[in-house]
């Protein structure tokens with residue numbers, strides 16, 4: 213391993229237990245993601261993929277072990293601090309899109325920019341740029357229920373990219389899409405990862421999707437089974 | 444599917460929102476009505492007291508009231524600051540009408556001159572001046588308690604009575620304190636007088652005014668059975684001269700001097716009565732506020748429940764925003780805005796409803812209710828404080844909602 217700069221995200225002996233049913237979702241997981249890396253995570257249902265992603269993205273805190281961002285302990289910070297780091301550092305893409313139903317596509321994309329207190333004109337320009345990039349310029353004023361699943365997920369990708377995060381976390385982003393839409397969304401994610409240099413972590417059951425990443429993690433029962441680079 | 448479900452929950456939320464606004468509105472309307480009407484009545488009473496034509500009252504709790512009234516009045520009159528002292532005896536009597544028939548009447552025995560000198564400026568225009576009741580001092584007839592002077596046998600009747608019984612000046616009416624015609628005395632009606640529109644309390648509309656000595660004789664309040672003078676009245680109303688009447692210290696000093704003349708009677712000043720009325724009013728206001736705070740509590744509980752339910756209904760939206768890293772203050776601001784809009788809507792509704800209700804009662808209420816309602820005073824400071832208090836409490840409630848919005852587990856809500 214090269215010395216010098218610490219990895220962008222590093223998990224050390226991370227365990228996550230849910231008190232309800234005393235489930236051990238993650239069991240002593242250690243691994244690191246370098247800036248700009250692309251990683252796919254595969255594994256059977258319930259093996260802890262989403263839990264792992266939540267810990268990487270600071271949505272949750274580990275029961276034990278440490279989550280470090282650029283060398284600094286981040287996983288056990290108070291929620292306030294973690295929220296601040298999420299806002300600027302992580303773009304989430306969820307399986308179920310999770311757009312705000314009462315906001316238009318453009319307003320959904322604008323939300324993280326507002327929260328980061330970007331000035332109005334800058335926000336407008338950035339929203340227009342992002343919508344164009346995901347091919348939704350004509351649907352800017354549509355509400356989520358007026359969008360197709362593929363369009364919703366593209367809007368979600370635009371929202372995830374809004375503040376230029378260094379880490380994109382996608383949890384089965386194509387799980388609810390047909391083949392064509394899935395490919396379009398994947399293309400967007402991979403392209404954004406290449407262009408911005410953001411690290412990309414994709415959880416997926418789909419070998420085609422996994423093939424887009426340079427590194428593959430296989431999980432089982434809350435542990436990492438294998439960690440390999442694409443051949 | 445998703446759309447339908449969301450539509451229904453939004454409709455639910457809208458209905459609950461209307462309910463919460465209505466609850467706060469009702470909660471606010473109650474204190475608006477209580478405070479405005481209660482305050483208005485109290486102010487009316489105070490004004491009536493402050494505008495009365497006298498400043499000191501002598502009274503007595505005993506059987507015959509104040510005795511030796513003529514002599515005492517002369518002594519009080521002799522005090523330097525006193526402009527007039529007016530003894531008054533009031534009793535219910537029966538009047539026998541010329542055409543047959545009888546009616547109850549409140550008879551007031553007065554010293555005609557002193558009486559006119561102690562009525563309020565507002566009332567003085569209602570009486571003929573001088574009162575056509577013979578001797579203005581009532582001293583000839585009284586004759587030091589021997590009651591040997593010529594009986595005046597004149598009376599004035601109130602115009603409501605005169606109108607309702609078709610009594611005209613020049614008529615002769617028989618009065619009796621026992622209700623027995625054989626024990627009656629005949630009086631000439633020498634004039635009528637107006638009755639001020641009385642908004643509150645018993646409307647003494649059927650009234651007769653007689654010379655004091657005449658009424659004392661009629662009522663047996665003149666002499667005891669052994670022939671000694673009783674000369675009883677209920678009260679002596681004392682008016683001070685111009686500048687003295689408006690100085691509370693002078694009024695108090697005069698009351699003191701009168702008290703030393705009659706240590707065994709109650710001597711009170713109107714400013715004391717004003718003070719006790721004000722005390723009573725503040726007790727009442729406190730009572731109204733206590734009552735209102737109960738209704739406000741219910742309204743605010745409703746609002747609080749709605750806000751917490753909102754957190755539930757918007758759980759996934761809140762979770763998404765928190766996941767994106769939106770700062771807690773944006774959620775807090777949103778809940779504060781919601782709470783203030785709801786409470787503000789309720790406050791506006793409540794103020795309008797309360798004011799309109801009082802106005803409507805003043806127009807359409809039954810006589811007594813309308814009279815009381817028409818006295819209502821809408822004090823902007825009082826109502827403003829009420830509104831501010833409700834909004835402040837609503838803002839506090841929004842903090843509770845924010846707290847619960849920030850506490851639920853994100854990964855679970857995002858599943």
Ligand SMILES: Nc1ncnc2c1ncn2[C@@H]1O[C@H](COP(=O)(O)OP(=O)(O)OP(=O)(O)O)[C@@H](O)[C@H]1O
Pocket residue numbers: 230231232233235236237255256257258259260261262263264854855
């Ligand atoms: N909030 C929770 N409370 C209790 N148990 C939980 C909770 N969240 C997850 N689990 C359990 O933890 C384990 C890992 O869950 P996780 O969601 O990470 O799995 P996953 O690999 O993402 O599965 P899937 O492929 O089905 O999404 C599962 O057994 C799950 O039932």
Ligand SMILES: [Mg+2]
Pocket residue numbers: 261262263383
């Ligand atoms: Mg999962």
